[in-house]
Amino acid sequence: MIESYINISKNKFWLVTFLILLLPVSKDTLLLLFGTRTTAEVVGYRIVHTKPSYGESYYKSKPDYSYKCAVFQFRTKNAIVKMNGAPYINYDPGEKRTVIYDAKDPSKCIMPNLPYLYGFRRCILPILLLIVWIAIYTSFRPPKSFIKIKFIGENKPVESDHLVK
Secondary structure: OOOOOOOOOHHHHHHHHHHHHHHHHHOOHHHHHHOEEEEEEEEEEEEEEOOOOOOHHHHOOOOOOEEEEEEEEEEOOOOEEEEEOOOOOOOOOOOEEEEEEOOOOOOOEEOOOHHHHOOHHHHHHHHHHHHHHHHHHHHHOOOOOOOEOOEEOOOEEOOHHHOEO
């Protein structure tokens, strides 16, 4: 039986893993780097009803699911903007958090924190990619007991005391 292995170094593995973990944030990279920072205050709560992601004939009147989120309000040069916070995170009324928004279009705004940037809906694809990547890496890497035989000259194997681990 011929076994084949993929030789991926640990550095390459961690680099690809890091890039997969950056996927949810990559959409907001320009906003994180060049956006305008300000402070937003919790002004209330909102129940958000999501639309079904599958056929709407039967489910037309029913939401897929609902969740509670805080409503943040912040002031720009020209307007007062309201935005939803991360789902299922409890904030006290009047609590203040940092918000980053686009000066040209304040409706494009984010909160630079882990629950907001890595919320469940934003991480479905990266989580699946990460699972597949780890499965490929662990399935096709050589086992620790795998010993390479170094050939010299006319494909004659070196004696066993010269094996490379």
